[in-house]
Amino acid sequence: xxxxxxxxxxxxxxxxxxxxxxxxxxxxxxxxxxxxxxxxxxxxxxxxxxxxxxxxxxxxxxxxxxxxxxxxxxxxxxxxxxxxxxxxxxxxxxxxxxxxxxxxxxxxxxxxxxxxxxxxxxxxxxxxxxxxxxxxxxxxxxxxxxxxxxxxxxxxxxxxxxxxxxxxxxxxxxxxxxxxxxxxxxxxxxxxxxxxxxxxxxxxxxxxxxxxxxxxxxxxxxxxxxxxxxxxxxxxxxxxxxxxxxxxxxxxxxxxxxxxxxxxxxxxxxxxxxxxxxxxxxxxxxxxxxxxxxxxxxxxxxxxxxxxxxxxxxxxxxxxxxxxxxxxxxxxxxxxxxxxxxxxxxxxxxxxxxxxxxxxxxxxxxxxxxxxxxxxxxxxxxxxxxxxxxxxxxxxxxxxxxxxxxxxxxxxxxxxxxxxxxxxxxxxxxxxxxxxxxxxxxxxxxxxxxxxxxxxxxxxxxxxxxxxxxxxxx
Amino acid sequence: xxxxxxxxxxxxxxxxxxxxxxxxxxxxxxxxxxxxxxxxxxxxxxxxxxxxxxxxxxxxxxxxxxxxxxxxxxxxxxxxxxxxxxxxxxxxxxxxxxxxxxxxx
Numbered sequence: 001x002x003x004x005x006x007x008x009x010x011x012x013x014x015x016x017x018x019x020x021x022x023x024x025x026x027x028x029x030x031x032x033x034x035x036x037x038x039x040x041x042x043x044x045x046x047x048x049x050x051x052x053x054x055x056x057x058x059x060x061x062x063x064x065x066x067x068x069x070x071x072x073x074x075x076x077x078x079x080x081x082x083x084x085x086x087x088x089x090x091x092x093x094x095x096x097x098x099x100x101x102x103x104x105x106x107x108x109x110x111x112x113x114x115x116x117x118x119x120x121x122x123x124x125x126x127x128x129x130x131x132x133x134x135x136x137x138x139x140x141x142x143x144x145x146x147x148x149x150x151x152x153x154x155x156x157x158x159x160x161x162x163x164x165x166x167x168x169x170x171x172x173x174x175x176x177x178x179x180x181x182x183x184x185x186x187x188x189x190x191x192x193x194x195x196x197x198x199x200x201x202x203x204x205x206x207x208x209x210x211x212x213x214x215x216x217x218x219x220x221x222x223x224x225x226x227x228x229x230x231x232x233x234x235x236x237x238x239x240x241x242x243x244x245x246x247x248x249x250x251x252x253x254x255x256x257x258x259x260x261x262x263x264x265x266x267x268x269x270x271x272x273x274x275x276x277x278x279x280x281x282x283x284x285x286x287x288x289x290x291x292x293x294x295x296x297x298x299x300x301x302x303x304x305x306x307x308x309x310x311x312x313x314x315x316x317x318x319x320x321x322x323x324x325x326x327x328x329x330x331x332x333x334x335x336x337x338x339x340x341x342x343x344x345x346x347x348x349x350x351x352x353x354x355x356x357x358x359x360x361x362x363x364x365x366x367x368x369x370x371x372x373x374x375x376x377x378x379x380x381x382x383x384x385x386x387x388x389x390x391x392x393x394x395x396x397x398x399x400x401x402x403x404x405x406x407x408x409x410x411x412x413x414x415x416x417x418x419x420x421x422x423x424x425x426x427x428x429x430x431x432x433x434x435x436x437x438x439x440x441x442x443x444x445x446x447x448x449x450x451x452x453x454x455x456x457x458x459x460x461x462x463x464x465x466x467x468x469x470x471x472x473x474x
Numbered sequence: 475x476x477x478x479x480x481x482x483x484x485x486x487x488x489x490x491x492x493x494x495x496x497x498x499x500x501x502x503x504x505x506x507x508x509x510x511x512x513x514x515x516x517x518x519x520x521x522x523x524x525x526x527x528x529x530x531x532x533x534x535x536x537x538x539x540x541x542x543x544x545x546x547x548x549x550x551x552x553x554x555x556x557x558x559x560x561x562x563x564x565x566x567x568x569x570x571x572x573x574x575x576x577x578x579x
Contacts, residue, residue: 128540135547139554141575149561156574158558163508166551167499173544174492177522184531186540227577 005252008058009069013123015052015139016116019045020109027105030384032443035104042108043442050081061125065187068125071470074321076122076250080105083243083330085113089446090338091235093345093439099148107147110140111239118247127176127186130251131169134215138165142245145232157231157427159230164214164224172211177206188259195262205263208255209270215248218308219278222301226285229297234344237293238337242301246326249304253311253322264314272403278305279410287417290352292340295417296333299376302414303329305392309407313394320468321390327463328375331453338447339365347436356412357430364424368447373418375454378411383458390464411418476528484525491518505559505569509552516548 007014022045026038059070088108095104117136124130142165146158180186182201183194195201210221217225229237260267282302289295310322342365343358344350359366375384388411396404439447457463491514498511520541527537559569566573 099573128536128543131540132543132547135551139551142558143554146558146561152565153576155558155561155565156576159505159555159562159574162551162555162558163499163505163512166509166512166555167496167515170492170495170512170519173516173519174522176540177519177526180523180532180537180540181526184534186536 006060006062006432009060009062010067012049012053012074012081013116013119014171014199015049016119017111019049020112020116021389022111023105032102035101036096038104038108039442043085043088043092044360046081046085050078050085053078053081065073065125065189066129067120067123068122072319072323073123073254075467075470076247077119077332079323079327080115080118080243080247081120082327083246083334084111084239086331086334086338086446087235087239087243088110089442089449090238090334090341092340092442094235096440097345097454099150103147107144109165109407110144113453114138114140114144114239115243118243121247121251124189124251127180127188127191130255131173131176134172134248134251135169137244137247138169139217141236141240144236145228145240147233147236151231153231154233155231157228160224160231161228168211168221169447170211170216171207171214175204175207175209175211178207188255192200192259192261195260197263202263205260205266206270208260209267209274212248212252213274216245216304216307217301218304219281219301220274222278223280225301226289226294226297229300230291230293234255234293234337234341234350237296238341241296241337242330242333245300245304246330249307249311249322255317256311257314257319261314268314270401271312275305275308275312275403276406278302278308279407280305283410283413284415286414289417292350292352292355292421295352295421296336296340299414299417300333302410303333303376305410309395309400309403310391312400312403313391313398315394315397316472317390317397318394318470320464320471321387321394322465323467323471324457325387327467328383328453328457331450331457332372332375332384335368335450335454336376336449338370338443338450339369342437342439342443343434346439347434348410349434352424352432355421355424356428357433358425360462361433361435365439368451369425370422371451371454373421377418379415381458383454383456386393386458386464395459481525481529484521484529488518488521488525491515491521503571505562506569508571509555509559513548513552516544530558 005398023042026041043247057074061068104210114137117133121130121133124133142158142162145161146155178200182198183191185191213221256267279302282298286295286298289298307322310318375382378384378388392404495511495514499508523537523541524575563569
């Protein structure tokens with residue numbers, strides 16, 4: 001017998017569904033002329049949802065263990081919520097444009113439904129729930145990638161994302177079917193108990209890693225990333241590169257630790273190779289990009305390689321360092337995307353060479369961009385350094401010294417192409433720079449949150465300690 | 475248990491289906507055919523789940539339910555895919571995959 005109180009561990013998801021219903025009602029009852037109020041209503045409601053998310057939450061299992069919630073998982077959900085809030089703030093200027101009139105609510109509905117999918121995915125206790133969450137997180141985002149349907153690049157991005165994610169889900173499910181065939185269950189707990197080391201299970205593991213590799217855009221499976229990131233609208237790109245990737249990394253890590261723990265010596269060599277290739281290829285391809293969105297796409301591929309280092313440190317410290325790094329990555333990358341989207345909204349320019357002389361006309365935006373890029377590169381005073389530091393420490397504590405050395409060399413290479421943007425903004429002369437413009441208020445609030453995050457998350461050790469404490473409870 | 479048919483036969487069929495699907499996904503030029511290849515992959519997975527359930531673990535229905543849900547989600551995926559293809563058809567008047575190669579490298 002279940003009563004309503006038993007649903008309390010699902011508070012994040014229930015509130016999001018409630019929020020979506022409110023937005024649907026707004027879409028119905030608000031007149032065509034004042035539709036832009038939907039943006040403010042959604043943002044305010046989502047701020048409330050983010051704050052409520054931090055309140056203490058009841059832990060427990062539901063639906064026979066298909067849905068699990070504990071402090072670690074709700075921390076991961078809160079990290080994702082903060083990121084989505086910043087994405088919402090940054091997208092409001094773009095949504096107010098004439099061409100997006102009449103499809104404002106769709107943007108919020110689709111984005112929130114993918115967020116619900118990610119929450120279910122992070123909280124899943126068996127492969128069925130994980131698969132459902134994954135699909136709920138990918139199908140709406142393909143529609144969002146093709147949101148500007150009059151632009152052929154956007155339509156192209158939508159089709160590419162949809163087909164690749166369908167293939168990757170197929171590969172993932174093929175692996176899950178093998179694991180089911182050898183263990184007789186799809187529940188994480190039962191699968192972990194019944195693991196032998198049969199070759200079919202190892203094959204299943206390989207298919208599983210390949211399927212998740214598509215979602216996280218690890219290197220042999222990364223070919224869709226740059227195209228989709230370039231074609232999709234900027235706020236959708238920011239969402240894809242930060243929130244989608246973060247959620248996929250979280251569930252990948254949870255499943256590797258909890259389910260495939262018995263096969264550790266199999267997947268650590270797999271991840272070792274993937275990490276080296278991902279970092280190197282991501283960095284080398286980022287050097288030759290001139291489009292800012294493609295540039296950030298390859299930079300995000302390289303960052304995914306660094307995240308694998310934390311996963312390889314397979315213990316509470318590894319998990320904590322990954323969660324901490326994703327939090328830093330969210331504020332940092334959204335800072336960079338916020339500047340790119342502000343410039344695009346004001347001038348329609350997104351090429352690196354058109355940023356020449358930006359500092360003279362828009363000094364504040366240039367400074368935010370510089371901070372974000374320094375943090376992405378991992379330069380000491382800002383948060384990105386501490387994120388990378390903990391990732392490298394957790395890998396080194398397992399004796400992967402050569403891997404850490406390769407990662408440090410890659411971090412140095414990455415400094416080169418991040419500095420290219422900074423050089424364009426501060427040094428390169430330009431007779432016709434992008435003129436001064438005022439960023440709209442919500443986007444400015446988003447950028448302030450990012451900058452505050454870049455400084456605070458690195459120095460406030462209590463944040464890392466809190467994440468570490470929740471992780472050890474996992 | 476289906477009398478007289480060992481489990482290997484089913485698994486061979488499903489493996490062939492899976493890799494035919496992957497090959498079709500890579501080789502084919504028409505977007506609808508690519509979508510059909512994806513469906514082939516998903517059906518191979520369904521056969522796997524159902525056969526494992528029926529032959530190895532007949533007392534629980536986890537595999538059956540997984541297959542049911544895969545079918546339902548595949549339908550949702552196909553509907554979004556068709557919507558995107560129609561959008562593309564309006565632009566180019568065909569659904570050849572060569573048209574979506576504006577962005578490369």
